[in-house]
Amino acid sequence: MSNRPADERGQLLMGNQAIALGLVEAGLRVGTAYPGTPSSEILAGINALKKELGLAIHTEWSVNEKIALEVALAASWTGLRAAVAMKQVGLNVASDPLFSAAYTGVVAGLVIISADDPGPHSSQTEQDSRLLALTAKIPVLDPSTPEEARQMAAIALELSERYRLPVLLRPTTRLCHAVQSLARPAPIQQHPLKARFEKDKKRWIATPRLRYLLHCELNDKLARLEAEFETSPLNEELAAEAPGGLGIIASGVAFETAREVLDELGRKVPLLKIGTPHPLPREKVSRFIERFDQVLVLEEPDACIELQLPRRNHVRGRLDGTVPGAGELTAEVVYEILARLLQAPGTGSGLPELESLASQLSLPPGGPRLCPGCAHRSAFFVMRKVLHRAIFPGDIGCYTLGTNLRAVDTFLDMGASITMASGFFHANQALGDPRPIVATIGDSTFLHSGIPALINAVHTGARFVLLILDNATTAMTGFQPTAATESADGTASARAVSIEQLVRACGVEFLERADPYDQDGLARLLLRAHEHASSSQGGVAVLLAERPCVLYEPDSVTVKVKVEVTSQCDGCRYCLEAFECPALVLRPDGSRVDIDETLCIDCGQCLDACYKGFIVVKDSTA
Amino acid sequence: MSSVNAVLAGRGGQGVLLLTRLLATAAALAGRPVMVSETHGMSRRGGSVVCHLKLGDSRSPLIRRGTADCLVGLDLHETLRNLPFLRRGAVLLTNSEQPLPAEVEPVLHLVDIRAHRLPASQMADALGSRAVANVVMAGFAGRHLSLEAESLSQALENLVRGNLHLNRQALEAGLAAGQ
Numbered sequence A: 001m002s003n004r005p006a007d008e009r010g011q012l013l014m015g016n017q018a019i020a021l022g023l024v025e026a027g028l029r030v031g032t033a034y035p036g037t038p039s040s041e042i043l044a045g046i047n048a049l050k051k052e053l054g055l056a057i058h059t060e061w062s063v064n065e066k067i068a069l070e071v072a073l074a075a076s077w078t079g080l081r082a083a084v085a086m087k088q089v090g091l092n093v094a095s096d097p098l099f100s101a102a103y104t105g106v107v108a109g110l111v112i113i114s115a116d117d118p119g120p121h122s123s124q125t126e127q128d129s130r131l132l133a134l135t136a137k138i139p140v141l142d143p144s145t146p147e148e149a150r151q152m153a154a155i156a157l158e159l160s161e162r163y164r165l166p167v168l169l170r171p172t173t174r175l176c177h178a179v180q181s182l183a184r185p186a187p188i189q190q191h192p193l194k195a196r197f198e199k200d201k202k203r204w205i206a207t208p209r210l211r212y213l214l215h216c217e218l219n220d221k222l223a224r225l226e227a228e229f230e231t232s233p234l235n236e237e238l239a240a241e242a243p244g245g246l247g248i249i250a251s252g253v254a255f256e257t258a259r260e261v262l263d264e265l266g267r268k269v270p271l272l273k274i275g276t277p278h279p280l281p282r283e284k285v286s287r288f289i290e291r292f293d294q295v296l297v298l299e300e301p302d303a304c305i306e307l308q309l310p311r312r313n314h315v316r317g318r319l320d321g322t323v324p325g326a327g328e329l330t331a332e333v334v335y336e337i338l339a340r341l342l343q344a345p346g347t348g349s350g351l352p353e354l355e356s357l358a359s360q361l362s363l364p365p366g367g368p369r370l371c372p373g374c375a376h377r378s379a380f381f382v383m384r385k386v387l388h389r390a391i392f393p394g395d396i397g398c399y400t401l402g403t404n405l406r407a408v409d410t411f412l413d414m415g416a417s418i419t420m421a422s423g424f425f426h427a428n429q430a431l432g433d434p435r436p437i438v439a440t441i442g443d444s445t446f447l448h449s450g451i452p453a454l455i456n457a458v459h460t461g462a463r464f465v466l467l468i469l470d471n472a473t474t475a476m477t478g479f480q481p482t483a484a485t486e487s488a489d490g491t492a493s494a495r496a497v498s499i500e501q502l503v504r505a506c507g508v509e510f511l512e513r514a515d516p517y518d519q520d521g522l523a524r525l526l527l528r529a530h531e532h533a534s535s536s537q538g539g540v541a542v543l544l545a546e547r548p549c550v551l552y553e554p555d556s557v558t559v560k561v562k563v564e565v566t567s568q569c570d571g572c573r574y575c576l577e578a579f580e581c582p583a584l585v586l587r588p589d590g591s592r593v594d595i596d597e598t599l600c601i602d603c604g605q606c607l608d609a610c611y612k613g614f615i616v617v618k619d620s621t622a
Numbered sequence B: 001m002s003s004v005n006a007v008l009a010g011r012g013g014q015g016v017l018l019l020t021r022l023l024a025t026a027a028a029l030a031g032r033p034v035m036v037s038e039t040h041g042m043s044r045r046g047g048s049v050v051c052h053l054k055l056g057d058s059r060s061p062l063i064r065r066g067t068a069d070c071l072v073g074l075d076l077h078e079t080l081r082n083l084p085f086l087r088r089g090a091v092l093l094t095n096s097e098q099p100l101p102a103e104v105e106p107v108l109h110l111v112d113i114r115a116h117r118l119p120a121s122q123m124a125d126a127l128g129s130r131a132v133a134n135v136v137m138a139g140f141a142g143r144h145l146s147l148e149a150e151s152l153s154q155a156l157e158n159l160v161r162g163n164l165h166l167n168r169q170a171l172e173a174g175l176a177a178g179q
């Protein structure tokens, strides 16, 4: 699906694509990223522009966020404008170079984009990247709309270059995935560059004593930035005629939400928009606060501006409980808060008649599920069947949804399936707990941070079964290539790294390849792997479960098996729970299960999902 | 032109994103300011998918419950799940072969909501593929969002790769049903 109508009157751009456009318009030369919802379309957007406009930009999907940041940083030190994109938990992975780069500074503009996920919608935490930037002492820009994100991307590059400091651009999920009609850009010109890396002992290899001086320099940069931000249009008050008891300070998407809710309530309340939560223009903010009896701070996902306020006695926000301490500031939540503070009638929810109707209807759960025909489902189904007593450490990706099939018991962060499996093994040894341990990790996650984990497991003599679910793409975030695939989506040369060789090089002795669609074959291999991991002579047993993601490569299902549910089906729901393919649907009256023809991809994987044998191959002659 | 807020709902795989993009693009082609909120990531895989479409000057992506002018559902369950987004007097459009559950009609009547049901999947099936039910619904919804047939067809040309003929037929069928 192309996202850009060819018409001249305007174009629809997703927030992430708007960021990409802003960066490219400002002369970006190097873009790196590790995919993660909600940030993934930023580098994809840069790649699309690069192709469309024939620009010379080095882009790469790096193996993880730390690497992505370091590659972009080196480009900046060389004199090329660079950007690196990731999600908020990725910034944790990249925090090592982040903290150090604040001290060394940069040469050409370097923008770090870390997308936060208030909610959270697809993350393990609701952490606030702005707070990490505060600790690392780097400036943050916080856009409210795709349009503004596009402008701020360029401003961030310019500020970064002028202050020689990396700048964080911090969008949130709703902005990343908001689509807005934007004016088309002016044609983009690339000029020849004369940049080259200049050695500088005092900076690039600063010793601890020099680091102290760099720290002083950093503090000085922040002080100058704060002074600039005091009068910057990035922090602007929306004039409201009616001065009253209440003033609002807001940033990010919450600013626009507050504006809209105030309109709805028909109230004019002075609103101070903060586009630079760090360094915060403290004088401007203090002067604003002094004018009111009460000041409400609306920001996501945590308290960053509020935390920096010198005096908080009449400030309301996340810290004093006026704003919930967790969760997204949806229009409903903002409405509730404002209606209460302004003593306006109404609640944030829908019509009571419809709210109660919807809660009374017994609707099937709407949570996320693996796609119809996903090979992960087959693997999990077999794992449950063969080793149902096992402990199942899982990892981050589509396959985290294996929890729906009760084949994922833990998930923590990228690569933790392998380390947790090692930890469980050593703990179980001490306790005499005989349960097998069967861990799962995807290809991209394995490459991201599974390799040191596997080395550690082998080295410490941990024994467990590890399934590397290799679907040849980074599926959940929108099919980015991995280091083990040939294509690098926009990168000129991509050499595929072999997962099999990596596993062997980690010292693993038991390694077999399996096709999850061959459920019987996988079951036999799982038992052998289990045997190896159970024997005191054994070790980590790895199964490379290989089958392309069916959403990405629908043609990979070459053998089509049309299935049907026989008339004997009694609606016992067993298949729905044990296999939970979205194409298996219960009739609204609960009487039986049908195949949803729109969703079914004829993979035939559900044939064993009904233990009574009522799911059968459809007789094509009938 | 006055502003319109629409919620579009379905399940992963039914094409809610394309439906939303079609309507949004048609509006943008007609020069109307557009703001959309899409669902990506975890919640896309076979689970509920909800998109918000705001035509007008709004710059915040989300529609508050109780304020949508229109709900377009590609799936009966997802339509019902999202009913609380609608305001009094709103319009409900749903793809369904079955009637709405008995307890729903009287409540809708009470809050002055007009419900229109279209067997879009069946119609799409008759055209050759159930997968284009979302395009049928785009045509059906067009009139309620004051979108011209012409901008909708242009949007289709811009967005749809693959079988354009089938998609055009689907759009026509939806537009005709919406008259």
Ligand code: SF4
Pocket: A369, A370, A371, A373, A374, A375, A376, A398, A399, A471, A475, A476, A549, A550, A551, A552, B045
């Ligand atoms: S996107 Fe691919 S890997 Fe993810 S659930 Fe769907 S089929 Fe499975």
Ligand code: SF4
Pocket: A372, A373, A561, A563, A581, A582, A583, A584, A595, A599, A600, A601, A602, A603, A604, A605, A606, A607
């Ligand atoms: S054949 Fe069975 S498992 Fe495969 S998509 Fe259809 S219903 Fe799902």
